[in-house]
Amino acid sequence: MRVLKYAILGLLDQRELTGYDMKKHFEDSLGQFWSAKHSQIYPELKRLTEEGFIEFDIHIQGKKLEKKVYQITDAGKRELHEWLRKKGPIPDTTKDEFMLKTFFISSMDQKEAVGLFSHQLQERTKKVEMLEQKLNILTEEDPSAQSLHSTQFGHYLVLTRAIEREKGYVRWLQKTLEVIDSSIV
Amino acid sequence: MRVLKYAILGLLDQRELTGYDMKKHFEDSLGQFWSAKHSQIYPELKRLTEEGFIEFDIHIQGKKLEKKVYQITDAGKRELHEWLRKKGPIPDTTKDEFMLKTFFISSMDQKEAVGLFSHQLQERTKKVEMLEQKLNILTEEDPSAQSLHSTQFGHYLVLTRAIEREKGYVRWLQKTLEVIDSSIV
């Protein structure tokens, strides 16, 4: 399916970037919904260049450090738009190891289950706080990010979606913990 | 990380199963959070048998059809419990191709965005209905499923989590569609 291909084309449709810059994007907000290691990015950049969807210029940083700054080509833009328009089916499975453990809750004793759920609740709560901080920074730096015509609108949507996803998880964890906790052995 | 290994051990800790039975579980409620094709299941069963975590008996169906009915061993139970107790970090990324497209919304025109979001809303709404039907069947067949000591509690939790996950997605899609739709070009 080569989703990474489209992730790269999409990023380059916004501005020119090095492979290293892309890696940074995958570690930031975008990383909530897609990411790749540099060991996957660099070969994909090579392939996309060979296919004519992207091109690069070499920039010199300091004295000798060569970096490849990539741009999207017209063919690349056509390829990107074809993917953007395509209405795919929603996936049957969204893998979640914690929910797999939850499915096997009858193999745990009550104390183990409480420990597991409490820990998950803690981690997810921390994540909500981290994401809300990111959203605050974004809306302070660019208050127009919330409107469709801002270049930051995608960034804003991804953050709000991630926050609500995590908050929903937290609410469900709290509700479930109450049921587990109040069931006397 | 071999999560499939633990998925199989967890299923076998509930009752003895064939590889084919496991495949069916991955197509049912459990499949909301974990799944595998039969081409991945059968080699994993072979490996787990060699490692001594599971064993099988051959049952004859009808005249000649041989099926391998697997059971978990004591070593397998220890292995399963070690995994169940372990409090892993939550993943940084949950891959979602639709949200990747959303991040690139500034590369779309308004009409394209509305089409994409409407379609996603439709699909997710259908999924909520499907999941609610499954939950209804479960609670009608076994009203005790909602309590910790039911063997169906894991099943119940997975379904309620999946429903709330999809409902949260639907609410966010509706809210976002309104913003997109009301932004006059």
Next chain:
DNA sequence: GGTCCCATGTAAACCGTTACATGATTAC
């Protein structure tokens, strides 16, 4: 001079999907 970050690559191993392949049983 040292540490952290910038910057790019390859190789091996692992995980997962699609395709190839076969045959029995059940229900109509």
Next chain:
DNA sequence: GTAATCATGTAACGGTTTACATGGGACC
């Protein structure tokens, strides 16, 4: 009899992670 489902396997391919490998720049 025939279609759907039960039942099990392998092979090839593609995507992803971990590890190996190297070197420059910026800041203290």
